[in-house]
Amino acid sequence: MNSRIIGTGQYLPENIVTNEKLSETVDTSHDWIVERTGICQRHIADDDATTSGLAYHAVMAALKDANVDAQDIDLIILATTTPDHTYPSTATLLQEMIGNNHAASFDISAACSGFIYALGIADNFIKAGSAKKAIVVGSELYSRVLDWEDRTTCVLFGDGAAAVVLEATEEEGIISTHLHADGSYKDLLSVKKSVISGPDVYPYVQMKGNEVFRHAVTKLHEIVEETLTAVNLTGDDIDWLIPHQANLRIMTATAKRAGMPREKMIVTVDKHANTSAASIPLALDVARKDGRVKKGDLVLMEAFGGGFTWGSALVRM
Template sequence: MTQTALRAVIKGTGSALPRHRVSNAELAARVDTSDEWITERTGIKFRHIAEPDETTATLATLAARNALDAAGMTASDIDLIIVATATPDQTFPASATIVQHALGCNGGVAFDVAAVCSGFLYAFSVAESMIRAGSAKNALVIGAETFSRILDWEDRATCVLFGDGAGAVVLSGEVGTRGALATRLHADGQHNELLYVDGGPSTTGTVGKLRMKGREVFRHAVTNLASVMHETLDAADLTPADVDWVVPHQANARIIDATAKKLGLDPAKVVLTVDQHANTSAASVPLALDVAVRDGRIKPDDIIVLEAMGGGFTWGASVVRM
């Protein structure tokens, strides 16, 4: 892509977390687990759990407002809202329309994307494509989840892994060297039984609970993430040495470490927030991005790689010049 091409540029980032922060020790009081067991296997120390008045849409709205403030923009500037979530407020309408109304920018395009933990990458790619096609000028891309609502709290192998939260970015079309340089997405539906929710409107008529075979997911995650990151960097005509920061899906510290080693990346260049937030699914990548932008690690013109893998399986990566 030439320097005169229109690119989707990240103008601002934002995030939101539920008020209730839960430590491993607190979780151990209600689940057969311990701080040592969770930390050794996942790297997680804390997670945030939504209160009854906190929903995917309310968290998404707060994250969106913070991203707009960071971008120096108002809701009236936005003509596209995409919310990536596996835990919408309602079966329909889309949570994006709830966010749109809360922000007061009704009339533009608003819809949800469901790709579980890869959802933000899928939504980011759709927004980028619409901006480059001229279908939108300024977009809010939001990853938001309340996974605590679909967890089986009797299953210590899964309930300790997840948390709630939201992250958002404002994307705007600009000509220049900044913005999304390359994105690659994949899916493989044959692995449904490895990570899924055992319910749905068309099957059981219930929301269902999350089920996962962790060991198999771990193996696929390391292989798929390393592969798609190489693929995306190649598409951008870059190498791992050109990358300033990797912002990975915050599923498990061991997956993140193993993927970095497979790529030969310096662990110091990898943004890690799983210890504080646990796995927030579609919110994971934008939440971690916002943390690293606000603490000054990620700076303008840095080359960053966003990557994630989730149920489906779905996976993807995006290379962005900030």
């Protein structure tokens, strides 16, 4: 059996913070942010929002799109670095919200690569016969882990959630996934606050931007080449590239190295900023709903995040 994406859905908080609005409280400007990142705005959740709540709205939209009842789901994997609690997992809170009481449900933490990691895990569950219908969701409240006085990080991120529904099928679907990590780069991009870190640890995103940029471009080029080589394809064979929406310069460099024109790349970073594990499924849902990504298209998704983690998924829609 293969696993195939049969539905997608998303949720973005109503509050949109433009670069101009942000520059009223942060020492930055619209032009400065756009030149370095491609970001024009981001969605920021209300103070009472939860990661599970964002995920709920995205999952219900995906279930409706797939015409699947929540009780038919037997696996829920939620990728996040901003969980509601240490435990129970945010996935189990989500499970209760959607009215499911039997699906295996758990969180994974792989930073911005979280959705790709979760998709790979769910794909293997289905191929092993352990699940027939699965939900994979990325949901993040990154506004809660940002220092709003640090212009090098707070301009980069936004809140949001998106989900896909997978189904076991004999049709071609997820063709391959490739997952990697290297913990030796742990200090270049991190949030170090934890239950054991003590009260004096800086509780927000820390990033050495230039070094992260350099490694991201290299690793993403390598993962794209690894994926294409594994299935004996070239960039010309790919209908759409959906990269993690972190920085337009990184995304453009990756596409160029892979020999894919800009026109084949789905871009939402300008409107969503970096929503970490939610960014790729958000971009996928946007591109499906506006008619660009169609059934039968060959889509390459790739991501890079803190850890470092990186990975790809090649999918026949």
